[in-house]
C-alpha cells in the first residue's frame with residue numbers, strides 16, 4: 001500500500017480521542033457536563049420552522065415519493081459551551097411536525113434547556129441509528145432517534161475548542 005493511500009486513510013479517520021464521543025450512546029449533554037464539571041450553556045442560534053432539504057429528508061430516512069413532497073419541520077440550532085469561552089459542540093436538531101405530538105411538544109419550548117434533559121429524562125439510552133462523517137467544521141455524528149415512536153434527527157459537530165480543551 002503506497003504512502004499516499006495510507007495518508008488518505010489516515011485523514012478519513014477521526015482522531016482517537018474523539019472516537020468514544022462519536023460512538024457514545026446516552027446523553028451527550030451528560031457527558032459534556034461531566035467533562036466540564038459544570039452545567040452546559042446552550043446558545044441558540046436558530047429556532048423555527050423550515051422546509052427540509054432533500055438531503056435532510058434522506059438523513060431522516062425518507063424514501064421514494066416522500067422525498068418529493070415538501071416537509072416542514074421545527075429546527076433548533078445551538079452552540080454548546082462546556083467550561084471554555086469557545087463552544088465545544090455545534091448542534092442542529094430536526095423535529096418533523098409529526099414528531100411534535102403529546103409531551104414532545106415541549107421540545108419546541110426548550111429555550112436554554114438542553115434537549116438531553118428531556119430526551120434522556122426517563123431512560124439512559126434511546127433507540128437510534130448513528131452516522132459519523134467529517135465536515136468542514138469538524139467531525140460530526142448524526143443520530144436518528146426513535147423517541148417513543150417519534151423521529152428526531154440530531155447532528156452534533158465537535159468543534160476545535162473541544163479537542164483543545166484540557167479538561
Ligand SMILES: C=C(O[C@@H]1C=C(C(=O)O)C=C[C@H]1O)C(=O)O
Nearest residue numbers: 027028029078091113114115116
Ligand atoms: C441530544 C442531546 O442534547 C444535546 C443538546 C442539544 C440542544 O439543547 O439543542 C442538542 C444536541 C445535544 O448535544 C443529548 O444530550 O444527547
